[in-house]
Amino acid sequence: MAERTIVGVDFSGAGEDNVVGKTWVTEARFDTDIGRLEIEGCQRFSRVTLAQHLGQEDYAVAAMDFPFGVPTAFAIYWAPNALEMPDLWQVAYELGDRRRFREIVDEFAPAVADEFLRVGDLHVPGCYSCLHRVSPNMVPMTFEGMKLLHNLWENGGFHVPPLLEPEDLARVLLEVMPGAALASWDLPHRGYKNGRNAQELRTQILDGLSEASGIELINLEDFRDLCMDNDDALDSIVAAVVAALWAMNNGDNAFIRPSANHIVQEALQDYEGARQISAGINHLTEVQAARLEGWIYAPMPPAN
Numbered sequence: 001m002a003e004r005t006i007v008g009v010d011f012s013g014a015g016e017d018n019v020v021g022k023t024w025v026t027e028a029r030f031d032t033d034i035g036r037l038e039i040e041g042c043q044r045f046s047r048v049t050l051a052q053h054l055g056q057e058d059y060a061v062a063a064m065d066f067p068f069g070v071p072t073a074f075a076i077y078w079a080p081n082a083l084e085m086p087d088l089w090q091v092a093y094e095l096g097d098r099r100r101f102r103e104i105v106d107e108f109a110p111a112v113a114d115e116f117l118r119v120g121d122l123h124v125p126g127c128y129s130c131l132h133r134v135s136p137n138m139v140p141m142t143f144e145g146m147k148l149l150h151n152l153w154e155n156g157g158f159h160v161p162p163l164l165e166p167e168d169l170a171r172v173l174l175e176v177m178p179g180a181a182l183a184s185w186d187l188p189h190r191g192y193k194n195g196r197n198a199q200e201l202r203t204q205i206l207d208g209l210s211e212a213s214g215i216e217l218i219n220l221e222d223f224r225d226l227c228m229d230n231d232d233a234l235d236s237i238v239a240a241v242v243a244a245l246w247a248m249n250n251g252d253n254a255f256i257r258p259s260a261n262h263i264v265q266e267a268l269q270d271y272e273g274a275r276q277i278s279a280g281i282n283h284l285t286e287v288q289a290a291r292l293e294g295w296i297y298a299p300m301p302p303a304n
Helices: 047-056 072-078 085-095 098-108 138-155 178-184 198-213 220-229 231-249 272-277 286-293
Strands: 003-010 023-031 036-045 061-065 171-175
Touching: 003 231, 023 047, 023 231, 036 047, 036 220, 036 231, 047 138, 061 231, 072 098, 072 286, 085 098, 085 138, 085 286, 098 138, 171 231, 178 231, 198 220, 198 231, 220 231
Parallel strands: 003 061, 061 171
Antiparallel strands: 003 023, 023 036
């Protein structure tokens, strides 16, 4: 039996770094030979505790629900010397102040219509830009997430797809979106958080998650009440299922991946300011762009 520890994180950029808030973490043991997942715990963490925990724990995959980077056009505006995600993470860490980051976002994209999707976001229907201001948590979540990744990256021994794998690869940090995973499994992915029928939709998710994902969750019932009460806890469990799927397949043929052949100029959209800023970058491949912007690793829909 090949058991591995996996982690699912529903991340929040709200509040102070050392205060236990809305970040939820699910840890589980996963048998990669038979696809069986046993949840060991689902609880709240502060961002400081989460960084310490992920930096010390021996696990295979941590799937985390926040944007790992920013759109290329904004990266050129904000951090023109950044070539890949770790460069952005360092700039965010050195900036430190989320309020200043929000000011920079507002300077670049003063209207919602000016917000950009990343290249990978185009593969996720209904995905918001990580510069989105209508949701008050989106911009701080992006910023605080990049700061967290900087701390982890400095420790070494991590692989963050689609960056090149380090020689001392030990653990995978994977950007995921629970809603995108649920949609790929044909489970409710809208309205289960705050909608009128949220309780019914959460029940459908919990009842169908094992069969739809192909990952056997042997003790999900023990966490049913928690998930019915808290959608963030549910999202962390869904993220853990995505992490298990990656651990079982190493991502092969199970996830939508960036293409080395697809040119991404359409991702720049029809915004004159961004076209000017982005001059010369409209011949990037998806892989090249994703190494700077990040990539949501959504499971492939089941074959019909």
